[in-house]
Amino acid sequence: MSRHVADDLTYRRPMSVWWWTRRRSYFLFVMRELSSIFIAWFVLYLLLFVRAVGRGEAAYEDFLDAAASPWLVAINVVAFVFVLLHTATWFLLTPQAMVVAVRGHRVPAAAIIGAQYLGLAVVSAFVYWLVTR
Amino acid sequence: MDENIRLQVTRYRPDKDTVPGWQEYDVPLRKEWTVLDGLNHVKNEVDTTLAFRWSCRMGICGSCGMNVNGEPRLTCATFLSDYAPGPVTVEPLGNFPIVRDLVVDIGDFMAKLPRVKPWIIRDEEKSVDDGEYLQTPEELDAYKQFSMCINCMLCYAACPVYGLDPDFVGPAAIALAERYDLDSRDQGARERLDVLIEHEGVWGCTFVGECTRVCPKHVDPAGAIQRYKLKAAQESVKMFLLPRAFR
Numbered sequence: 069m070s071r072h073v074a075d076d077l078t079y080r081r082p083m084s085v086w087w088w089t090r091r092r093s094y095f096l097f098v099m100r101e102l103s104s105i106f107i108a109w110f111v112l113y114l115l116l117f118v119r120a121v122g123r124g125e126a127a128y129e130d131f132l133d134a135a136a137s138p139w140l141v142a143i144n145v146v147a148f149v150f151v152l153l154h155t156a157t158w159f160l161l162t163p164q165a166m167v168v169a170v171r172g173h174r175v176p177a178a179a180i181i182g183a184q185y186l187g188l189a190v191v192s193a194f195v196y197w198l199v200t201r
Numbered sequence: 202m203d204e205n206i207r208l209q210v211t212r213y214r215p216d217k218d219t220v221p222g223w224q225e226y227d228v229p230l231r232k233e234w235t236v237l238d239g240l241n242h243v244k245n246e247v248d249t250t251l252a253f254r255w256s257c258r259m260g261i262c263g264s265c266g267m268n269v270n271g272e273p274r275l276t277c278a279t280f281l282s283d284y285a286p287g288p289v290t291v292e293p294l295g296n297f298p299i300v301r302d303l304v305v306d307i308g309d310f311m312a313k314l315p316r317v318k319p320w321i322i323r324d325e326e327k328s329v330d331d332g333e334y335l336q337t338p339e340e341l342d343a344y345k346q347f348s349m350c351i352n353c354m355l356c357y358a359a360c361p362v363y364g365l366d367p368d369f370v371g372p373a374a375i376a377l378a379e380r381y382d383l384d385s386r387d388q389g390a391r392e393r394l395d396v397l398i399e400h401e402g403v404w405g406c407t408f409v410g411e412c413t414r415v416c417p418k419h420v421d422p423a424g425a426i427q428r429y430k431l432k433a434a435q436e437s438v439k440m441f442l443l444p445r446a447f448r
Contacts, residue, residue: 078299078300080299081295081298083364090271093414097407097409161410166427166431172339
């Protein structure tokens with residue numbers, strides 16, 4: 069009796085391209101990774117804005133006109149939502165990556181997350197003051 | 202009257218099947234029964250050919266990990282009543298090759314584990330006459346959480362990075378490396394870093410965080426990996442900036 073037996077009879081399950089749609093946490097993770105692209109977009113947008121300001125009144129007006137186009141507004145709204153997601157998810161993950169100890173006691177996660185939001189609020193208030201003064 | 206719950210169980214007989222299939226079994230739904238109790242009922246009373254791993258029934262041996270309704274779980278700590286009225290799908294642990302039915306090939310993890318040297322490494326071993334290596338409760342607390350790992354591999358089953366790139370060292374192995382790095386008696390951090398600083402080491406991880414969520418012992422492998430990344434990054438900067446004598 070001769071039956072061909074392969075060396076490896078184990079079955080390897082293929083991983084679907086759509087694995088990240090199967091679970092909410094996977095989906096959130098992929099969205100968080102995707103949000104980096106929109107962060108990069110905002111950095112680029114800000115640099116273009118600074119360049120326009122540097123080039124004088126006409127360039128600044130041109131930039132504002134371009135920024136008001138429906139396409140750019142739509143892109144920026146989507147980008148802003150992703151930036152919010154990026155910020156919230158990374159703030160949430162920080163206590164896991166950073167162990168902060170004060171006088172031998174580990175600082176609770178909520179305090180680390182809270183401190184980040186506080187920092188964000190302070191910086192935002194400063195920028196707001198800088199722009200509107 | 203006994204109520205039943207249906208188990209949908211993966212069957213794979215390597216000598217007969219080319220792909221895994223499903224088989225359904227009705228088992229008694231009892232308040233104190235776990236998924237593992239259901240499987241043992243099948244094995245003892247219904248179908249002796251069903252293959253699965255188990256040992257302690259009390260969440261410490263780490264043998265009975267399977268995907269229950271798609272989620273990596275210790276079947277001895279997963280109650281059937283939580284899934285009533287059912288059906289409950291029971292699959293082999295994800296991301297590992299299936300040997301037979303619910304049994305997976307864990308050879309890959311077994312090969313990776315010793316690579317991170319999860320044992321106490323000393324520059325110079327003290328002799329037994331010199332006594333024990335003493336440790337304060339605070340020093341114990343520094344690594345205790347990571348020492349709770351039972352090698353059940355649920356974290357590997359939950360990790361999409363490991364699923365996509367089987368060369369990734371993986372959550373449990375890195376958490377165990379961190380466990381020994383944080384141990385005040387250990388001096389082997391440099392040796393472990395050499396393995397983990399590679400791309401397939403800590404940098405493979407993209408912080409999905411599922412390993413931590415599924416860990417039945419609250420080890421937090423994701424936290425261990427991110428802490429290791431910080432350490433690895435600091436080492437890289439030091440290597441770049443400092444003269445050899447100060448590293």
